[in-house]
Amino acid sequence: MPETVRTTITLVVLAVLVALAAVWGWNAATDSLPAKVDRPVCVDTEVEAGDRLYPQQVTVSVYNASDRSGLAGRTMRDLEDAGFAEGRTGDAARTKVGEVAIWSTEPAGPAVRLVASYLGDVDIERREGLGPGVTVVVGKDFGRPGEGERYVEVAEAATVCGPAVD
Known part of the structure; x- marks a missing residue:
């Protein structure tokens, strides 16, 4: 396999991984926080x-x-x-x-x-x-x-x- 093809495949795989990480990070950052549960005073x-x-x-x-x-x-x-x-x-x-x-x-x-x-x-x-x-x-x-x-x-x-x- 020529080196240019191997480099292109590597760059495409890395680009897909970065895109997946960006989507996951965006979803995690924009997800609502869990609601605070108030404990009863007594x-x-x-x-x-x-x-x-x-x-x-x-x-x-x-x-x-x-x-x-x-x-x-x-x-x-x-x-x-x-x-x-x-x-x-x-x-x-x-x-x-x-x-x-x-x-x-x-x-x-x-x-x-x-x-x-x-x-x-x-x-x-x-x-x-x-x-x-x-x-x-x-x-x-x-x-x-x-x-x-x-x-x-x-x-x-x-x-x-x-x-x-x-």
Whole structure:
């Protein structure tokens, strides 16, 4: 086979490979990206009587009912440092809270008792929370969460809103 024919065949094969690579690259570059799957902030988990409930199993949301900027965020960081899972933070400016309150539809539940152990003299109100998990509402007189219980014993079966686990 003459060298010119061999060179021509080689160039044609290389041109076809470059064209195929260009088509594949264009399709890959213009293909839509996979959709982001939002994980739930918390999922309901059943705990049985006699179980121990730890901060890592409880999601907490913190809302600021004062004019102190950043109070909810700082309180959330402190509770996260204690092991609680992060829910939501925000303002509850139209709410009157002296120091700190917990809002929950299950005020005697184990998650509420555990969170309350970190907050000192806390008012616990039976009402819908503002965010997922246990809702903590901090007022202008609130300082910082303190040392709380490492866990609480579950007295009777309950549902706890805790972090989603992969």
